[in-house]
Amino acid sequence: MCRATYEISPDLTVCADCSSGQQTGQPLKGILEVELRGIIDPPYSISELLPVEPDYFPAIPVGNTPLWEPENLRKSTGFRRLYIKDDGANPTASFKDRASYLVSAAARKYNIEDITLASTGNAGSSMAGVGAAAGQRITLFLPKTAPAAKLVQALQYGARVFRVNGNYDMAYDLSLAFSERKGGMNRNTAYNPLTIEGKKTVSLEICQQLKRSPDLLFVSVGDGCILSGVYKGFRDLVQLGVIATVPRIIGVQAETSDALCRAYSTGRFENIPTSTVADSICVDVPRNGIHALAMLRTFDGEMMTVSDAEIIQAQSYLSSSTGLFTEPASAAAFAGFQKAASRLDRDAVIVILATGNGLKDSTSATLGIQVPETLIDSIDDIL
Numbered sequence: 203m204c205r206a207t208y209e210i211s212p213d214l215t216v217c218a219d220c221s222s223g224q225q226t227g228q229p230l231k232g233i234l235e236v237e238l239r240g241i242i243d244p245p246y247s248i249s250e251l252l253p254v255e256p257d258y259f260p261a262i263p264v265g266n267t268p269l270w271e272p273e274n275l276r277k278s279t280g281f282r283r284l285y286i287k288d289d290g291a292n293p294t295a296s297f298k299d300r301a302s303y304l305v306s307a308a309a310r311k312y313n314i315e316d317i318t319l320a321s322t323g324n325a326g327s328s329m330a331g332v333g334a335a336a337g338q339r340i341t342l343f344l345p346k347t348a349p350a351a352k353l354v355q356a357l358q359y360g361a362r363v364f365r366v367n368g369n370y371d372m373a374y375d376l377s378l379a380f381s382e383r384k385g386g387m388n389r390n391t392a393y394n395p396l397t398i399e400g401k402k403t404v405s406l407e408i409c410q411q412l413k414r415s416p417d418l419l420f421v422s423v424g425d426g427c428i429l430s431g432v433y434k435g436f437r438d439l440v441q442l443g444v445i446a447t448v449p450r451i452i453g454v455q456a457e458t459s460d461a462l463c464r465a466y467s468t469g470r471f472e473n474i475p476t477s478t479v480a481d482s483i484c485v486d487v488p489r490n491g492i493h494a495l496a497m498l499r500t501f502d503g504e505m506m507t508v509s510d511a512e513i514i515q516a517q518s519y520l521s522s523s524t525g526l527f528t529e530p531a532s533a534a535a536f537a538g539f540q541k542a543a544s545r546l547d548r549d550a551v552i553v554i555l556a557t558g559n560g561l562k563d564s565t566s567a568t569l570g571i572q573v574p575e576t577l578i579d580s581i582d583d584i585l
């Protein structure tokens with residue numbers, strides 16, 4: 203990392219020097235972060251900590267998601283200060299709205315009407331929805347495995363959708379090529395520094411809602427961009443003197459798609475095909491991998507894995523014990539908590555980040571339940 207600083211501009215993505223020699227199929231080099239500017243006195247409002255003025259924010263209520271205090275779960279687990287941050291309550295039912303919102307606002311500021319991105323599904327449907335509110339044209343490259351609900355959602359919002367005959371990595375490369383030829387803003391996760399910056403708002407909200415910093419967070423990890431965004435929010439609050447230290451974060455990946463986890467122990471990234479039921483965190487090459495690893499090392503974070511069976515079990519247990527139906531990627535964070543629970547302090551303030559609504563992928567959700575096969579005609583059939 204070269205520590206160079208740049209003025210924010212619409213075509214600024216990664217650091218030109220650091221990203222030279224970038225190979226396709228490898229984590230991004232030269233990812234940029236937005237610096238806090240000026241002196242901000244508490245009580246601050248979240249918009250004061252963002253690099254785009256509120257005048258440009260699209261008319262769609264992103265963020266301010268509920269922090270659940272799951273009573274049954276607290277009793278059954280013995281963790282009386284367990285919380286769930288429900289980001290599936292965002293307008294497009296995904297955490298990704300936080301990034302889309304800031305990117306959309308920046309595009310408005312610079313009079314850019316076209317935004318392009320690649321996505322496994324959630325970022326795409328999110329950008330389509332936020333873009334619809336802002337009156338922007340959204341072009342989306344989706345891998346062929348994207349769940350139907352996310353594809354349908356993006357089309358409902360009026361996005362132009364190209365379905366790619368390949369995986370997310372292929373969609374990513376095609377979207378970059380498209381942006382280079384056609385111009386406009388590219389919202390690819392991590393490549394556009396405003397994505398990480400938008401995602402940081404979840405940490406700011408959590409601290410406001412708790413009126414303190416949590417002791418521990420569980421965050422599901424695919425690309426590593428949410429992880430970095432969560433870290434960025436806490437780092438900003440430390441810089442402002444609002445909290446004393448960055449809390450401990452445990453990143454959770456699927457056993458069968460664990461690129462960042464492997465790199466955390468080996469120090470290097472391999473490009474090998476992976477798969478998991480949790481499509482939102484199914485990533486062969488974490489685009490934000492280098493940056494996320496640096497955060498984990500600096501703040502003594504931890505990475506762990508859970509199996510697909512554990513994710514499916516966690517999804518239905520979470521739904522049936524709290525009333526919160528999350529998609530498998532969110533359930534992975536809860537599965538991580540369940541797996542780690544025996545070694546955690548029961549008095550700790552623990553937050554599980556739930557990143558997406560379960561209706562986003564109802565096919566996967568049927569794995570953890572018994573759908574009744576028999577149709578009944580009369581109440582006599584069941585009594």
Ligand SMILES: [Zn+2]
Nearest residue numbers: 204217219220
């Ligand atoms: Zn650089």
